[in-house]
Amino acid sequence: MIEKVREIVKNECKDEDWKFHILPVVKYSKMLAKKLNANEELAELGAMLHDIGRIKFGPENHEITGIPEAKKILKKFGVSQKVIDEVKHCIETHRGSKNKKPRTITAKIVANADAMAHFDNVPMLVQIGLKKYDNSIEKAVKWVYEKIERDWNKKLTIPEAKEMMMGKYKAIKLLLEPMMKEI
Numbered sequence: 001m002i003e004k005v006r007e008i009v010k011n012e013c014k015d016e017d018w019k020f021h022i023l024p025v026v027k028y029s030k031m032l033a034k035k036l037n038a039n040e041e042l043a044e045l046g047a048m049l050h051d052i053g054r055i056k057f058g059p060e061n062h063e064i065t066g067i068p069e070a071k072k073i074l075k076k077f078g079v080s081q082k083v084i085d086e087v088k089h090c091i092e093t094h095r096g097s098k099n100k101k102p103r104t105i106t107a108k109i110v111a112n113a114d115a116m117a118h119f120d121n122v123p124m125l126v127q128i129g130l131k132k133y134d135n136s137i138e139k140a141v142k143w144v145y146e147k148i149e150r151d152w153n154k155k156l157t158i159p160e161a162k163e164m165m166m167g168k169y170k171a172i173k174l175l176l177e178p179m180m181k182e183i
Contacts, residue, residue, distance in 0.1 A: 026044055046087050114155065138179075145179075148172050
């Protein structure tokens, strides 16, 4: 079933979104689940479907639009209501810019893994920022810097996740801070 869900999500994604966001979120979710003795398959499902709303309908309120889409996908494979409810909670609480906090270990894992993936893919974030801000490098860099800071200070709530990202966080700050001083 996980492989079938993986295929559905992969087919909905743009190639770079699949490679540089969804797969890293899945990778970090599985790593954290293993470290924390949590259900790896459940963490993987939450990770694969956390952005299905953004992928299908765009970024606006994708923590809401993704829930019915994920439910439809999971019901197709006869997944239990308990699993559907957990994946729903992962989707609705994965965003650092919203105030809904994850309550379960799986939702915490997915939210942390989502942030961890950002640390791996700063060039992609800059590209997104450039599109978002009409090719303004200053606005794009400021947006990326603030996103990384929000991820570090708000979304990385699992100590093991912070420990894993410490080097990358320091490197990103080292690269972006000189530009931020000029902005």
